[in-house]
Amino acid sequence: MSEPRKARIATTSLAGCFGCHMAILDIDERLIELLKLVDIDRSPLTDIKRFTQRCDIGIIEGGCCNEENVHVLRDFRRNCDVLIALGQCAIMGGLPAMRNAIMHSDDPLRECLEEAYISGPYLRNTTHNIPNDPALPLMLDKVYSCADVVEIDYQIPGCAPSGDVIYSALSRLLAGKFHGFDRETIRFD
Amino acid sequence: MSDTGFTFTIDGLPVQAKPGQTIMEAADDAGVYIPRLCDHEGLRHQGGCRVCTVKASGRSVAACTQPATPDLVVENESEHINSMRRDLVEMLFHEGNHLCPICEASGNCELQAMAYRLDMTQPTKFPYLEPCRALDASHPDIALDTNRCISCGRCIRASQDVDGKGIFGYVGRGIHRRVAVNGVDLAHTDAAVTDDAISADVCPVGCIIRKRVGFSKPIGSREFDDGLIGQKIESKRK
Structure with missing residues (x-):
C-alpha cells in the first residue's frame, strides 16, 4: 500500500517582521512530527522562491504595504487551496498599519517617508534622499490586510501567535478537524 | 410591586x-x-x-x-446571540484603530477580552474605517487617543456622577457620535489623574491613557491574560 500523499505547505512573509516565521520554529521538536505530514514548497524556510506545484495550504505573514506584497499574495491565492493569515499584520495590517493613521496630513505617505529618511531627529542619512531605486517595489497608499486583497480562509491571531497555537491549528487543519481555537488561547498581542 | x-x-x-x-x-x-x-x-x-x-x-x-x-x-x-454580539464587537474594532500589538491597554482591554470570549477569530466581513482623530496629550498626566474610543460613555458618567466634574460629553449624532472633552483640550479642564473617570477601570479600552504607567505591568501578566472576561462573576455561581 502506498503512503498517503503528504500535504504541501507554502509560507511567505509580506509586510511583517518575520516574527510569525520565528513562531513557526517555536513549534520546536513537534516540527519533526509535522514534517512527516507535510512537504514545504515555496517558503523562506526552504529558500524556494517560486511555487514548484500546487499547494494545499498557504501561510501568509504580514499585510500588504507595497505592490510586490500584493503580487505575492495573489500568487499564493492562485496556487494554494487554503490560505491562512498568520498573525495580526496579516489579519488587520498590524504595526505597519500605524502609518495609515498619520494625522493632519494631506499626503501621509510622503510625510511618513520624510520623517523616516530625511527629517527624523535620530537619522544619519548622508544622501538626504528617500530611497527611489527602480528595483524597489512601489509603496501602496496605505497598508492593507490580506483579506482586503484576496479571500482568506482561516486566521491564526497573535503577535506573534505562540508555537502551541500554530501547531494545534495546523495539526487539526491537516486532520480535517479544525473548528476554531480554545477561547483561553486566543491572543491579539 | x-x-x-x-x-x-x-x-x-x-x-x-x-x-x-x-x-x-x-x-x-x-x-x-x-x-x-x-x-x-x-x-x-x-x-x-x-x-x-x-x-x-x-x-x-x-x-x-x-x-x-x-x-x-x-x-x-445561545449561538445566535453570541454571533450577534461577536458582530457588534467586531464592528467596534473596525470603527476605531484597535491595533492590539501597539496598544498599551492590551491585556487589560475589555474590548479585546470580549473578542477573546466571543471567539472573534474568523476572517473579517467588515471594512476598516481607520479614523484619523488627533491625539490630545496636552494634560501633564493624561493623554487621550480617541481613535481607540468605543463611545461607551463610561468616562462621561464617571466624571458627571462620581467626580461631579463633567469633563467628558457626547458630541454629534448617529455614526458621528463621539466622546469629546468639555473644553479646548484636556489641559483646559479640571481633569486630574486621581479622577474616577481617569482610573484604569473606567475606560474599557486604551483611549484614556495615564502617562508614565503604560508598561509597568508587562504584557502576559495582565488582567485578562489569566482567564476570560467574566470569570470573576461566573465563579460566584453555586
Whole structure:
C-alpha cells in the first residue's frame, strides 16, 4: 500500500517582521512530527522562491504595504487551496498599519517617508534622499490586510501567535478537524 | 410591586431577583455572566453598546437596562446571540484603530477580552474605517487617543456622577457620535489623574491613557491574560 500523499505547505512573509516565521520554529521538536505530514514548497524556510506545484495550504505573514506584497499574495491565492493569515499584520495590517493613521496630513505617505529618511531627529542619512531605486517595489497608499486583497480562509491571531497555537491549528487543519481555537488561547498581542 | 423576591430563568437556570433589579444585576448576583462593555459597576446603566443583548421571552433587550420580571425566560449564551454580539464587537474594532500589538491597554482591554470570549477569530466581513482623530496629550498626566474610543460613555458618567466634574460629553449624532472633552483640550479642564473617570477601570479600552504607567505591568501578566472576561462573576455561581 502506498503512503498517503503528504500535504504541501507554502509560507511567505509580506509586510511583517518575520516574527510569525520565528513562531513557526517555536513549534520546536513537534516540527519533526509535522514534517512527516507535510512537504514545504515555496517558503523562506526552504529558500524556494517560486511555487514548484500546487499547494494545499498557504501561510501568509504580514499585510500588504507595497505592490510586490500584493503580487505575492495573489500568487499564493492562485496556487494554494487554503490560505491562512498568520498573525495580526496579516489579519488587520498590524504595526505597519500605524502609518495609515498619520494625522493632519494631506499626503501621509510622503510625510511618513520624510520623517523616516530625511527629517527624523535620530537619522544619519548622508544622501538626504528617500530611497527611489527602480528595483524597489512601489509603496501602496496605505497598508492593507490580506483579506482586503484576496479571500482568506482561516486566521491564526497573535503577535506573534505562540508555537502551541500554530501547531494545534495546523495539526487539526491537516486532520480535517479544525473548528476554531480554545477561547483561553486566543491572543491579539 | 411587592418587596418580595421572585425567580426567573436564564438559559434554564433559575435566578433569584429583587424588585427593581435589572436582568444583568440579578444575573451578576447569581453568578451568570452577561457580556457587557458600556456597563460598569458603580455607574448608572446606559444600554448603549448592546453587547449585553439577551432574548427575554423572545424579545431582544439590553440586559443592563431591562428590569427583571417574575417568570421571565431569558436566553443568554445561545449561538445566535453570541454571533450577534461577536458582530457588534467586531464592528467596534473596525470603527476605531484597535491595533492590539501597539496598544498599551492590551491585556487589560475589555474590548479585546470580549473578542477573546466571543471567539472573534474568523476572517473579517467588515471594512476598516481607520479614523484619523488627533491625539490630545496636552494634560501633564493624561493623554487621550480617541481613535481607540468605543463611545461607551463610561468616562462621561464617571466624571458627571462620581467626580461631579463633567469633563467628558457626547458630541454629534448617529455614526458621528463621539466622546469629546468639555473644553479646548484636556489641559483646559479640571481633569486630574486621581479622577474616577481617569482610573484604569473606567475606560474599557486604551483611549484614556495615564502617562508614565503604560508598561509597568508587562504584557502576559495582565488582567485578562489569566482567564476570560467574566470569570470573576461566573465563579460566584453555586
